Amino acid sequence: MPTDPRYDYALREPRLPSPVDTSLAEADIDKGTRLGMYRKLQELRQFEKRAYDLFMQNLVKGTSHLSLGMEAIAAGFGTAMRPDDYTFATYRGHAHSLARGMEMGPAMAELLGRENGVLGGKGGSMHLTDAKRGMMGSYAIIGAHLCIANGAAWSAQMRGTDQVAVAFFGDGTTNIGAFHEALNMASIWNLPVVFVCENNLYMEYTPIDAITAVDNPAADRAGAYGLDSILIDGNDPDAVFLTARDVIAKARRGDGPSLVEAVTYRSGGHSRADPGKYRPEAEIEAWKGRDPIPMYHDRLLSMGTPEGELSSIEREVAQAVDAATEFAKAGAEPGESALMTDVWADGGSQWRN
Amino acid sequence: MAELSYRDAVAYAIAQEMRRDPNLVMLGEDIAAAGGVFKTTVGLLDEFGPDRVRDTPISEQAILGAAMGAAMTGVPVIAEIMFSDFIAVCFDMLANEIAKSRYMTDGQVSFPMVVRTANGGGSRFGAQHSQSVENWCMMIPGLKVVAPSTPEDVVGLLAASIRDPDPVVFLEHKSLMASKAEIPDGELVDQLGKAKVVREGSDATIAALALMVPRALEAAERLANDGISVEVIDVRTLVPLDTRALLTSVSKTGRFFTVEENPRLCGWGAELVSIIDEEVFWDLDGPSIRITTPHIPLPAAAALEDMAVPSVDRIYETVLKSVDTGSRS
Numbered sequence: 001m002p003t004d005p006r007y008d009y010a011l012r013e014p015r016l017p018s019p020v021d022t023s024l025a026e027a028d029i030d031k032g033t034r035l036g037m038y039r040k041l042q043e044l045r046q047f048e049k050r051a052y053d054l055f056m057q058n059l060v061k062g063t064s065h066l067s068l069g070m071e072a073i074a075a076g077f078g079t080a081m082r083p084d085d086y087t088f089a090t091y092r093g094h095a096h097s098l099a100r101g102m103e104m105g106p107a108m109a110e111l112l113g114r115e116n117g118v119l120g121g122k123g124g125s126m127h128l129t130d131a132k133r134g135m136m137g138s139y140a141i142i143g144a145h146l147c148i149a150n151g152a153a154w155s156a157q158m159r160g161t162d163q164v165a166v167a168f169f170g171d172g173t174t175n176i177g178a179f180h181e182a183l184n185m186a187s188i189w190n191l192p193v194v195f196v197c198e199n200n201l202y203m204e205y206t207p208i209d210a211i212t213a214v215d216n217p218a219a220d221r222a223g224a225y226g227l228d229s230i231l232i233d234g235n236d237p238d239a240v241f242l243t244a245r246d247v248i249a250k251a252r253r254g255d256g257p258s259l260v261e262a263v264t265y266r267s268g269g270h271s272r273a274d275p276g277k278y279r280p281e282a283e284i285e286a287w288k289g290r291d292p293i294p295m296y297h298d299r300l301l302s303m304g305t306p307e308g309e310l311s312s313i314e315r316e317v318a319q320a321v322d323a324a325t326e327f328a329k330a331g332a333e334p335g336e337s338a339l340m341t342d343v344w345a346d347g348g349s350q351w352r353n
Numbered sequence: 354m355a356e357l358s359y360r361d362a363v364a365y366a367i368a369q370e371m372r373r374d375p376n377l378v379m380l381g382e383d384i385a386a387a388g389g390v391f392k393t394t395v396g397l398l399d400e401f402g403p404d405r406v407r408d409t410p411i412s413e414q415a416i417l418g419a420a421m422g423a424a425m426t427g428v429p430v431i432a433e434i435m436f437s438d439f440i441a442v443c444f445d446m447l448a449n450e451i452a453k454s455r456y457m458t459d460g461q462v463s464f465p466m467v468v469r470t471a472n473g474g475g476s477r478f479g480a481q482h483s484q485s486v487e488n489w490c491m492m493i494p495g496l497k498v499v500a501p502s503t504p505e506d507v508v509g510l511l512a513a514s515i516r517d518p519d520p521v522v523f524l525e526h527k528s529l530m531a532s533k534a535e536i537p538d539g540e541l542v543d544q545l546g547k548a549k550v551v552r553e554g555s556d557a558t559i560a561a562l563a564l565m566v567p568r569a570l571e572a573a574e575r576l577a578n579d580g581i582s583v584e585v586i587d588v589r590t591l592v593p594l595d596t597r598a599l600l601t602s603v604s605k606t607g608r609f610f611t612v613e614e615n616p617r618l619c620g621w622g623a624e625l626v627s628i629i630d631e632e633v634f635w636d637l638d639g640p641s642i643r644i645t646t647p648h649i650p651l652p653a654a655a656a657l658e659d660m661a662v663p664s665v666d667r668i669y670e671t672v673l674k675s676v677d678t679g680s681r682s
Contacts, residue, residue: 136462152423
């Protein structure tokens with residue numbers, strides 16, 4: 001076992017969160033919007049906690065990647081987006097799907113591999129998609145979906161619809177070629193696209209700063225593509241919402257793409273298989289104190305929202321998650337009839353006569 | 354009737370389809386003012402303008418990603434990958450994203466798009482600019498694969514590919530670019546999944562694709578002088594595959610040959626041979642034989658490249674020897 005912090009990452013200096021910006025309580029965000037964001041935060045958190053419990057019961061097979069601790073980004077952007085805007089997410093896409101209005105029942109059923117899943121069981125946790133709600137897919141190979149988001153933005157530009165495409169990705173994505181190809185093309189074509197780097201400090205099991213040439217993996221690269229460097233607190237829903245509102249408005253009025261780096265932390269490991277032991281204890285503890293949900297709860301209280309209003313949101317969401325769980329568990333296993341469908345647009349899979 | 358080169362047929366087909374569908378756009382490296390490095394897109398910028406005919410950076414992943422994102426949100430697209438060898442740098446887009454997303458999403462999204470690319474050898478470009486990559490594309494569920502051998506088929510099959518609601522990889526053969534033929538007047542739209550019997554015969558069937566079709570035809574002509582009547586089938590589209598045409602022909606002739614430009618292992622002909630064996634084995638008079646490039650990277654020198662890729666002589670001799678042997682046994 002190495003004891004050198006260059007190789008044993010748990011021995012590294014912890015990367016600590018920035019303090020909460022308390023002035024955001026004064027920001028120009030109306031109460032309804034804030035309560036809506038609180039509801040989204042609760043939905044994303046409670047849904048994924050339940051998903052985790054269902055893994056433990058072996059009802060969810062395969063892998064899954066949770067956004068626990070990172071929900072403020074999906075909630076903030078999801079709130080700022082228009083219903084016809086496009087979301088492109090990664091394999092860590094549960095939160096982004098729910099934030100665009102995907103129903104919890106079919107989402108949970110998909111994780112369980114059931115016929116009533118949003119993808120009929122064919123996609124699974126890493127590919128959640130709800131095209132009619134603008135959730136254009138969760139993509140499980142790093143980098144590709146930034147290029148695809150460009151295409152949706154290009155299409156909106158050609159069709160003159162002023163829709164905006166938003167692509168969410170992790171810090172690890174900033175080191176793959178597709179990231180750079182996508183940013184360059186978005187910039188030269190002035191596309192209505194927003195790239196959102198969720199920097200949770202770890203590329204899978206490796207600290208991002210140990211394998212990246214710059215300190216801020218996305219923000220420090222923005223200048224190379226003629227974009228502003230935007231670095232925000234990804235654990236503050238208000239900070240995320242304000243930035244999202246600005247960059248989406250910019251894209252919508254034809255002023256081109258943006259790259260946002262939102263700094264955050266995942267509560268757990270990279271995936272179901274990962275206990276996340278490569279992180280310094282002090283770092284994990286410090287970020288527990290920056291969990292976006294209790295912070296936002298306290299902010300709303302301090303702004304005069306009655307506790308009862310927040311607790312009723314929490315209760316309603318808990319009921320919805322219970323109902324989604326029951327819906328999912330009640331779903332049948334997909335039948336053989338689904339296996340050979342929808343390779344082609346004619347609904348079939350025939351490759352010969 | 355007008356005479357058209359294989360190269361000009363590409364732009365002819367695209368123009369026909371862009372006039373028909375004002376939403377159709379195309380993108381690729383050097384395709385606009387330059388007219389493409391193979392001059393297959395000459396004139397399109399002038400007629401359709403820079404919004405519909407777009408130059409891109411050397412960014413193959415961004416090209417196919419943009420095509421995919423546009424197609425899935427309602428804009429049909431033609432993307433050009435300059436050399437088919439470069440598919441390797443955007444294979445994730447083709448193999449993992451474009452091909453699979455319809456199935457993975459339970460049919461929520463469709464991809465009306467064509468990926469055009471210059472394929473094949475004969476230009477002395479060496480191992481990284483000469484490959485025949487049909488089998489790279491054919492092995493992935495969710496992609497249709499087309500490889501025309503004549504100017505008329507370029508027009509008809511490219512139009513059909515553009516109108517197809519699924520992703521199509523359209524392989525244009527570099528060594529056929531200068532070939533010319535008369536094509537009928539008026540709108541030309543063919544059908545994917547239809548092979549063409551380009552020469553009728555009774556003693557043997559040769560299935561060929563793209564550049565190998567004229568070579569198979571020339572070999573068949575020589576074999577006729579030896580009293581061997583060869584049927585030549587231009588497969589044209591590998592996915593969907595017209596197995597009926599192949600099975601019918603082999604049942605009639607009793608002998609089956611493929612002529613493949615790709616290196617030996619897992620070439621498209623191997624799949625055809627397996628289908629023939631499974632379904633019409635008892636109609637065969639002898640083993641099916643694949644005539645392919647050896648399992649090597651293509652060399653650059655003319656003399657070496659010509660030794661590697663199946664030639665008229667090699668096709669002629671292989672069929673002659675095999676059919677002779679069969680008739681004596």
